[in-house]
Amino acid sequence: xxxxxxxxxxxxxxxxxxxxxxxxxxxxxxxxxxxxxxxxxxxxxxxxxxxxxxxxxxxxxxxxxxxxxxxxxxxxxxxxxxxxxxxxxxxxxxxxxxxxxxxxxxxxxxxxxxxxxxxxxxxxxxxxxxxxxxxxxxxxxxxxxxxxxxxxxxxxxxxxxxxxxxxxxxxxxxxxxxxxxxxxxxxxxxxxxxxxxxxxxxxxxxxxxxxxxxxxxxxxxxxxxxxxxxxxxxxxxxxxxxxxxxxxxxxxxxxxxxxxxxxxxxxxxxxxxxxxxxxxxxxxxxxxxxxxxxxxxxxxxxxxxxxxxxxxxxxxxxxxxxxxxxxxxxxxxxxxxxxxxxxxxxxxxxxxxxxxxxxxxxxxxxxxxxxxxxxxxxxxxxxxxxxxxxxxxxxxxxxxxxxxxxxxxxxxxxxxxxxxxxxxxxxxxxxxxxxxxxxxxxxxxxxxxxxxxxxxxxxxxxxxxxxxxxxxxxxxxxxxxxxxxxxxxxxxxxxxxxxxxxxxxxxxxxxxxxxxxxxxxxxxxxxxxxxxxxxxxxxxxxxxxxxxxxxxxxxxxxxxxxxxxxxxxxxxxxxxxxxxxxxxxxxxxxxxxxxxxxxxxxxxxxxxxxxxxxxxxxxxxxxxxxxxxxxxxxxxxxxxxxxxxxxxxxxxxxxxxxxxxxxxxxxxxxxxxxxxxxxxxxxxxxxxxxxxxxxxxxxxxxxxxxxxxxxxxxxxxxxxxxxxxxxxxxxxxxxxxxxxxxxxxxxxxxxxxxxxxxxxxxxxxxxxxxxxxxxxxxxxxxxxxxxxxxxxxxxxxxxxxxxxxxxxxxxxxxxxxxxxxxxxxxxxxxxxxxxxxxxxxxxxxxxxxxxxxxxxxxxxxxxxxxxxxxxxxxx
Amino acid sequence: xxxxxxxxxxxxxxxxxxxxxxxxxxxxxxxxxxxxxxxxxxxxxxxxxxxxxxxxxxxxxxxxxxxxxxxxxxxxxxxxxxxxxxxxxxxxxxxxxxxxxxxxxxxxxxxxx
Numbered sequence: 001x002x003x004x005x006x007x008x009x010x011x012x013x014x015x016x017x018x019x020x021x022x023x024x025x026x027x028x029x030x031x032x033x034x035x036x037x038x039x040x041x042x043x044x045x046x047x048x049x050x051x052x053x054x055x056x057x058x059x060x061x062x063x064x065x066x067x068x069x070x071x072x073x074x075x076x077x078x079x080x081x082x083x084x085x086x087x088x089x090x091x092x093x094x095x096x097x098x099x100x101x102x103x104x105x106x107x108x109x110x111x112x113x114x115x116x117x118x119x120x121x122x123x124x125x126x127x128x129x130x131x132x133x134x135x136x137x138x139x140x141x142x143x144x145x146x147x148x149x150x151x152x153x154x155x156x157x158x159x160x161x162x163x164x165x166x167x168x169x170x171x172x173x174x175x176x177x178x179x180x181x182x183x184x185x186x187x188x189x190x191x192x193x194x195x196x197x198x199x200x201x202x203x204x205x206x207x208x209x210x211x212x213x214x215x216x217x218x219x220x221x222x223x224x225x226x227x228x229x230x231x232x233x234x235x236x237x238x239x240x241x242x243x244x245x246x247x248x249x250x251x252x253x254x255x256x257x258x259x260x261x262x263x264x265x266x267x268x269x270x271x272x273x274x275x276x277x278x279x280x281x282x283x284x285x286x287x288x289x290x291x292x293x294x295x296x297x298x299x300x301x302x303x304x305x306x307x308x309x310x311x312x313x314x315x316x317x318x319x320x321x322x323x324x325x326x327x328x329x330x331x332x333x334x335x336x337x338x339x340x341x342x343x344x345x346x347x348x349x350x351x352x353x354x355x356x357x358x359x360x361x362x363x364x365x366x367x368x369x370x371x372x373x374x375x376x377x378x379x380x381x382x383x384x385x386x387x388x389x390x391x392x393x394x395x396x397x398x399x400x401x402x403x404x405x406x407x408x409x410x411x412x413x414x415x416x417x418x419x420x421x422x423x424x425x426x427x428x429x430x431x432x433x434x435x436x437x438x439x440x441x442x443x444x445x446x447x448x449x450x451x452x453x454x455x456x457x458x459x460x461x462x463x464x465x466x467x468x469x470x471x472x473x474x475x476x477x478x479x480x481x482x483x484x485x486x487x488x489x490x491x492x493x494x495x496x497x498x499x500x501x502x503x504x505x506x507x508x509x510x511x512x513x514x515x516x517x518x519x520x521x522x523x524x525x526x527x528x529x530x531x532x533x534x535x536x537x538x539x540x541x542x543x544x545x546x547x548x549x550x551x552x553x554x555x556x557x558x559x560x561x562x563x564x565x566x567x568x569x570x571x572x573x574x575x576x577x578x579x580x581x582x583x584x585x586x587x588x589x590x591x592x593x594x595x596x597x598x599x600x601x602x603x604x605x606x607x608x609x610x611x612x613x614x615x616x617x618x619x620x621x622x623x624x625x626x627x628x629x630x631x632x633x634x635x636x637x638x639x640x641x642x643x644x645x646x647x648x649x650x651x652x653x654x655x656x657x658x659x660x661x662x663x664x665x666x667x668x669x670x671x672x673x674x675x676x677x678x679x680x681x682x683x684x685x686x687x688x689x690x691x692x693x694x695x696x697x698x699x700x701x702x703x704x705x706x707x708x709x710x711x712x713x714x715x716x717x718x719x720x721x722x723x724x725x726x727x728x729x730x731x732x733x734x735x736x737x738x739x740x741x742x743x744x745x746x747x748x749x750x751x752x753x754x755x756x757x758x759x760x761x762x763x764x765x766x767x768x769x770x771x772x773x774x775x776x777x778x779x780x781x782x783x784x785x786x787x788x789x790x791x792x793x794x795x796x797x798x799x800x801x802x803x804x805x806x807x808x809x810x811x812x813x814x815x816x817x818x819x820x821x822x823x824x825x826x827x828x829x830x831x832x833x834x835x836x837x838x839x840x841x842x843x844x845x846x847x848x849x850x851x852x853x854x855x856x857x858x859x860x861x862x863x864x865x866x867x868x869x870x871x872x873x874x875x
Numbered sequence: 876x877x878x879x880x881x882x883x884x885x886x887x888x889x890x891x892x893x894x895x896x897x898x899x900x901x902x903x904x905x906x907x908x909x910x911x912x913x914x915x916x917x918x919x920x921x922x923x924x925x926x927x928x929x930x931x932x933x934x935x936x937x938x939x940x941x942x943x944x945x946x947x948x949x950x951x952x953x954x955x956x957x958x959x960x961x962x963x964x965x966x967x968x969x970x971x972x973x974x975x976x977x978x979x980x981x982x983x984x985x986x987x988x
Contacts, residue, residue: 022904054927
């Protein structure tokens with residue numbers, strides 16, 4: 001039976017054999033000699049081969065045909081290498097770009113954490129108004145962990161960098177602090193030694209356990225098993241740490257994109273304040289749903305607990321903090337992807353990019369399709385002859401589809417490779433100097449995606465030419481002057497390419513314009529030429545000594561050669577951070593519900609002079625402003641206008657956190673968090689009058705005399721060491737680089753948009769060239785006749801170019817609509833740029849027309865060079 | 876051999892096969908035999924038409940084929956009618972009745988004149 005199924009011909013032979021034997025038996029039964037019976041049966045039966053051949057025709061032999069088509073397709077494609085290379089390259093770029101963006105979306109949004117049972121992981125956390133997860137405090141973590149019955153396990157985690165001393169050398173490593181159950185909850189296994197356990201998470205002083213990542217083990221210790229048992233110290237901590245194990249290779253921590261080198265027990269590392277203060281939220285919390293509980297049920301239970309918690313804690317808070325605390329929300333969210341800061345930052349850009357690369361693929365398909373139509377047309381006679389000698393239409397369509405399939409298969413495989421490389425480049429761009437580890441290797445989802453879009457591309461690319469080949473056919477092919485069908489389809493495909501390109505080029509121009517706007521927008525301060533760094537200690541330096549060192553460092557910095565001026569600031573402007581506070585302003589009454597927060601910053605003397613923000617009224621801070629003197633503040637224009645209108649703010653007072661400051665100066669507005677943000681109402685206080693902390697975490701700003709500011713870092717390092725051997729430089733960078741990091745998305749979009757825009761121009765150029773070259777070769781006769789009748793070369797050139805221009809005009813007109821409807825979706829990524837800006841659309845059209853004319857000019861020139869005698873003799 | 880064999884009308888072979896198969900599951904050889912027996916040797920189906928026709932009907936989903944033991948004790952490929960096959964047979968035989976009645980009316984000539 002199975003034999004019969006597998007081999008239909010063997011099946012048929014058995015069937016016929018049975019029939020034959022039946023005939024022989026009948027003849028014998030009728031009294032004929034066996035020998036004679038067999039002869040008669042053979043006579044009556046006819047040719048066994050012929051029967052099976054006819055049966056095979058009924059069944060169709062597609063596999064054999066496919067093999068034939070395949071070898072035919074490879075042969076014909078090899079004969080036109082230019083077409084082959086251009087098509088495969090177009091498709092590879094289209095498919096590769098799609099694969100790359102999809103791998104990123106997959107890694108950031110679709111792929112689960114490589115841990116046990118990831119679909120039951122949930123965030124149990126405070127949330128912002130958009131339902132994005134925030135952080136919880138240690139107290140809140142314990143409260144949820146112990147009271148929420150819907151979750152069977154919970155773990156808390158936090159990431160930070162540590163300065164460690166191991167084997168006598170200093171280095172900075174990324175670290176993760178995890179609660180004791182972390183590895184058990186996630187089901188992560190060690191590759192060597194053991195992982196952290198509940199017993200490791202004690203507050204007792206002494207020796208603590210630590211786990212290192214596979215990558216750190218590989219990089220730092222060359223996979224040496226002796227790493228287990230090694231001890232190291234961490235700046236600022238009295239405990240020594242002993243390495244007890246290594247995590248498995250596939251595990252990158254619970255935060256997508258990060259890869260902590262070392263993991264330490266959380267509770268051991270928290271300060272007493274962090275352990276006891278219920279509103280000090282700085283932990284990520286994950287939980288595992290109890291068996292049979294849905295996320296919705298867990299969320300419902302959480303709401304009850306959360307209300308109880310809020311009531312209890314609110315009672316302990318000062319009156320003024322209560323309303324905002326009571327407004328806070330919490331929820332249980334899906335956590336199968338782990339904590340993911342990258343997703344929030346890049347999801348919008350990734351979706352727009354996905355749209356862009358889809359357009360690129362469409363463009364590639366239209367291009368290959370157009371070239372194929374031109375080829376089919378030039379093979380018209382061959383096709384007609386094959387039809388005439390009995391090939392069926394469907395057979396020819398299959399043939400041409402096979403050719404496309406070969407192209408797409410080659411393009412798809414190349415695209416898969418290209419995609420890997422491309423996503424690696426993208427990640428480096430997105431990381432912007434930080435270390436980001438993303439698992440973007442092709443998993444089944446990426447492979448399925450690539451295969452699906454390849455097949456879709458195959459259908460899109462192959463359909464037009466094959467249907468077209470079918471329509472033109474016998475009746476057309478053998479005649480000579482004819483065919484407007486090819487031209488119409490070819491032209492339609494070029495117009496389609498032009499429209500798509502128009503959208504891509506417009507997009508590129510919009511992103512480019514956004515970037516230009518970001519770089520030229522009035523920042524209110526000058527970031528270039530400034531070196532920024534902060535200080536850290538090796539942990540042995542008492543706070544008072546550090547504070548003194550910090551203040552005297554500023555004085556010494558100014559004396560360094562090459563330093564024009566120097567200052568320091570608490571929150572580095574335009575670095576993505578913000579410090580804000582509620583204020584009460586003398587002479588201003590807040591309406592109920594009015595926002596009382598203003599941006600806050602603490603600065604050293606000469607700050608405004610160093611960053612070149614104009615001082616409008618009053619004075620800067622100077623050495624007069626000490627901890628003991630009157631508390632003073634400088635406000636910016638926005639602050640002054642909002643609270644004081646036209647009256648002079650000097651001498652007025654502002655109260656915040658129970659401290660009253662007297663306004664001594666007004667400065668111009670400047671950017672605070674990032675470049676996109678409009679100026680905030682901002683208040684500056686002297687660094688010596690900051691209440692909560694010692695001036696330790698300040699960012700120093702050093703304006704260098706003209707030249708690269710980074711050249712100063714060596715001298716500064718030496719200076720710092722001289723002053724106090726316990727001090728180290730931290731995060732030295734030019735301020736411009738720090739600013740660039742806040743506009744990574746915009747820079748990435750401008751770069752990629754430009755790349756794809758250029759690609760679109762090239763592809764559309766190839767498309768126009770292909771179609772026009774084909775047209776000219778078809779019209780060689782006609783051109784020959786025209787020239788014989790006295791047309792000038794310039795006239796011919798003109799005639800052909802006119803045709804190109806007509807196509808270009810039609811394409812740009814159609815493209816304008818496509819561009820307008822597409823670019824609207826990019827609005828969220830633009831800055832002070834309108835997606836419907838006529839100047840930008842006009843610029844895109846001009847670029848396209850220019851590229852198109854360039855591509856159309858070559859065939860036109862060839863047309864003008866036609867020798868009438870040769871052209872006419874050809875026929 | 877009998878010289879008075881009739882050629883089958885084009886398209887009727889499929890119908891005859893469906894009819895024979897409708898009676899009981901039957902193998903290819905049996906179909907040829909039955910057509911000959913029932914038509915009293917008037918209709919003889921050549922193997923060269925029978926088997927392609929069987930394959931065609933199977934491909935159109937009108938027949939189903941299965942190997943099972945025949946009366947001779949050997950395995951033979953038995954054909955049965957599918958649901959669509961049965962429907963097709965009904966349509967075709969109704970059509971045939973109309974057609975053959977019409978043809979015989981014409982061949983007998985108008986009665987009145």
